[in-house]
Amino acid sequence: MSPTQTIFPSHPPLSVKQLSMRYHHKPVLTDVSFSIPEGKTIAIVGPNGAGKSSLLKGIMGLESIIEGEVKFFGEDLNRKRLATAYVPQREEIDWDFPINVMDVVLMGRHGHLSLWKRPSRIDRDIAEQALKDLNMWEFRDRQISQLSGGQQQRVFLARALAQQANLYLMDEPFAGVDVATEKAIIELFSQLKQRGKTIVCVHHDLNTVGEYFDWIVFINARLVAAGPVEEVLTPENLAKTYGGRLSLLNDLTEQLYRSKVNKIHDEGA
Amino acid sequence: MINDLWILATASLVAAACSMVGVFLILRRQALLGDAISHSVLLGIVLAYLLSGSRDLFVMLFGAVAIGLVTAWLSDTLHRFGRIQADASIGIIFTLFFALGVILVSLFAGQIDLDQECVLYGEIAFVPFDTIYLGGMENGVEIGPRAFWTILVVFAIVLISILLAFQRLQTVSFHPSLAASLGINILFWHYFLMTLVSMTTVASFDAVGAILVVALLVIPASSAYLLAKSLKGMLWIAFAYSQVAVVVGYAVSYQLDSSISASIAVAAGILLALTIAIQLLNKRYRQKQPAKQFAPEQASSNA
Numbered sequence: 001m002s003p004t005q006t007i008f009p010s011h012p013p014l015s016v017k018q019l020s021m022r023y024h025h026k027p028v029l030t031d032v033s034f035s036i037p038e039g040k041t042i043a044i045v046g047p048n049g050a051g052k053s054s055l056l057k058g059i060m061g062l063e064s065i066i067e068g069e070v071k072f073f074g075e076d077l078n079r080k081r082l083a084t085a086y087v088p089q090r091e092e093i094d095w096d097f098p099i100n101v102m103d104v105v106l107m108g109r110h111g112h113l114s115l116w117k118r119p120s121r122i123d124r125d126i127a128e129q130a131l132k133d134l135n136m137w138e139f140r141d142r143q144i145s146q147l148s149g150g151q152q153q154r155v156f157l158a159r160a161l162a163q164q165a166n167l168y169l170m171d172e173p174f175a176g177v178d179v180a181t182e183k184a185i186i187e188l189f190s191q192l193k194q195r196g197k198t199i200v201c202v203h204h205d206l207n208t209v210g211e212y213f214d215w216i217v218f219i220n221a222r223l224v225a226a227g228p229v230e231e232v233l234t235p236e237n238l239a240k241t242y243g244g245r246l247s248l249l250n251d252l253t254e255q256l257y258r259s260k261v262n263k264i265h266d267e268g269a
Numbered sequence: 270m271i272n273d274l275w276i277l278a279t280a281s282l283v284a285a286a287c288s289m290v291g292v293f294l295i296l297r298r299q300a301l302l303g304d305a306i307s308h309s310v311l312l313g314i315v316l317a318y319l320l321s322g323s324r325d326l327f328v329m330l331f332g333a334v335a336i337g338l339v340t341a342w343l344s345d346t347l348h349r350f351g352r353i354q355a356d357a358s359i360g361i362i363f364t365l366f367f368a369l370g371v372i373l374v375s376l377f378a379g380q381i382d383l384d385q386e387c388v389l390y391g392e393i394a395f396v397p398f399d400t401i402y403l404g405g406m407e408n409g410v411e412i413g414p415r416a417f418w419t420i421l422v423v424f425a426i427v428l429i430s431i432l433l434a435f436q437r438l439q440t441v442s443f444h445p446s447l448a449a450s451l452g453i454n455i456l457f458w459h460y461f462l463m464t465l466v467s468m469t470t471v472a473s474f475d476a477v478g479a480i481l482v483v484a485l486l487v488i489p490a491s492s493a494y495l496l497a498k499s500l501k502g503m504l505w506i507a508f509a510y511s512q513v514a515v516v517v518g519y520a521v522s523y524q525l526d527s528s529i530s531a532s533i534a535v536a537a538g539i540l541l542a543l544t545i546a547i548q549l550l551n552k553r554y555r556q557k558q559p560a561k562q563f564a565p566e567q568a569s570s571n572a
Contacts, residue, residue, distance in 0.1 A: 057446070060446075060449075060450050061449070062446045062449055062450065078452065081450075081451065081452035082452075084450075085450075086446075086447065086450035088444065088446055088447055092444075092446065093444060094296075094443065094444070096494075097296065097442075097443050098296075098494070098497035098498055098499050098500055098502060098503045099439070099443060099499060099500060100498065100499055103439070103499065104443075107439075107440050107443070107447070110436055110437075110440055110451055110453070111451040111452055111453075113436065115433065115434060115436075115437060116433045116434070118436070119436075143498045143499075
């Protein structure tokens, strides 16, 4: 299967220029610039408190940025809202909210609807397909509090899918999910990539980053490195990103080595 | 007898409007802001009356909404720029506004037919005596209590707003950041809800006063929150709870010859307590049962 051709090859799905963010006068991110290629999976990686989530929120305009410019397919977010789907962190969601799975997924269609329009048959079909893609169709009438953590994550991915976006921004989709969900997410990624969609994830697990993603953006209050996995996933970049935690770093280097070996092994198979 | 009907109808509409607006306050964790607005609208009513000299419904609504929105905005601003905790800044602003309202009421007591007792507690038993006339005071037709028509208009506004904007209200209540990422103007919807809260409280003022209106905003919606599986369900359950509270409260006040609005508030509180108690007992009962029926519900994390 050949990847879908890009329509505007000159405009990357997401480009960030000299972005700086602060929280109560404390700098969170300083002068971050990068742009990402279309049709790839990109991980934003860095230690706790490095500003990964803030970066994603700043990009989505959910937290204010001090300086900088963010472009989506060469345009402002307001012109590309529907083409950009955001998946918030699972902890930020009120799981006791009285709402069922289907209604959450239908929220993915809201941007396409005017104020008083109810979702049409087509919107429902799209939501149904999204739920089926994530093996969650049988749970459509469940209240979201009655789902396991992994199922909850899949509901939110289905919501993003129902939006039929071209760029997906996800805040730690792999955090605290079961093996089945992890597999479902990987499967989803490869389906989306085949359709030329771009996926950006905040990711914290260095064991899997080389395996699940094509590209990495290393962040620690500043941009450390950004590029294809094979170029930037190096001990030097890890040391720069994770600082002086050497014992940890040795482990990481070893894990990194293993995950690379695994990848080569998988590709060879 | 006809007076009893007017009182019941007014109480029923007040409770219905409050419970529906209250659902969104509870879901958005803004119960305290509802409390705040219900008090500060006093200042809005007094100012609107002093400036216009009229007790016209729309003048009152305008004054209340204006002050309600200022309360919400100023609390938020104080929190952000004064770096005072969010709940503390709400407490500061609304008590300040309420106090200003109380001072104005006592300063202009001769001109305003609001006394402090009435502002705090309301008196729904007097509602039937303040009637309005269609086509002028002199030769118009008496159409019933002012408080009834006021809350009827506001209830209609609340109901139509919720029906029209249901999807948007659901999204902004469920996850504001997600709503924002979809391009929904969450600030607009925040102030839209605050407008509904302001209108509902001002229309409930005559009947239940500034303190008990909070009970009707918060308690039926909280009961519904414990039971509901969908937003639509929560609105219906809150409505049902509010109506039962009105009927039970009215019957009790009739028997004890006590304050009607206070009895309604107490009835709402007892209904909530009963709901919690039944839920706890139910949970216990389920835990004692062999877990065969509930195990697959809890542990189905398979794909």
